[in-house]
Amino acid sequence: MNIKLRTDEELRNLTYYLSKYDFQIKYSPGRYNIEADCLSRNPVLGANDNLEEQLKTNTPVSILETSNNFLEEKNIPIIFTVVDSPFSNGLNERLNQTLVNKIRCKTNENGVKKAWTTIAQNCVKIYNETDYTVTGYAPGYLLYGKDVTIFPNELKLKKTESDLIQDRRKALGNTIKSHNYNKKIYDKNRRHLDFKVGDTVFVDNGKKLNRKKLDELRIGPFIIIKKISNSIYKVNTNYRKSESNFFPHLEANSSA
Incomplete structure (x- = not known):
């Protein structure tokens, strides 16, 4: 694989994407994929023949419809995880x-x-x-x-x-x-809660570094509309970006 060196991109982005995606990176003018943007401004994804599954994170980078369509066309199962949880990569x-x-x-x-x-x-x-x-x-x-x-x-x-x-x-x-x-x-000090579709929950109010000192730590209650796995849920928060509605950290609404 020939990689065009870009000194204006951070190395951590380069190593992150190379380690997370089992793709052959090719180049074609006029195409746009954020997944490999750190390697080239015009990359195209081509799946390896021996690729059996694809690890994906809950970020705008990996939620892209074009990326998901590509995986579905190649019959590649998706393992859904998030970037800021213990079970992530x-x-x-x-x-x-x-x-x-x-x-x-x-x-x-x-x-x-x-x-x-x-x-x-x-x-x-x-x-x-x-x-x-x-x-x-x-x-x-x-x-x-x-x-x-x-x-x-x-x-x-x-x-x-x-x-x-x-x-x-x-x-x-x-x-x-x-x-x-x-x-x-x-x-030791954690308790697993099994939520169901229709349950009302509170969710973390964004990232810690993006909050003001007096902002609420959690917001809600919101309704769970889909269960992705035993630890990831899609919640109806009315956020404009669909990827912002996936949460790994939930707290039950005691009044529900």
């Missing part, structure tokens, strides 16, 4: 934040000016050669079996294919253990 967000922080430090290091694309390649290399706190191994080793330790070659222990398989299993076990621990802490 948080691993991508964490990776993007880590890379952006590393690039920011390198950009302002020693006052030497370098292209952000060069700095990004170096930061990705460092990221892949750094041991994860959770897994206990570096991504470069788990993915490719590459020895990324800093020991001299004379002191390095040769890893076999069997060792790599065992380490991958151990890394997976460590990841699951960490996930279950964090889930236990998160769920």
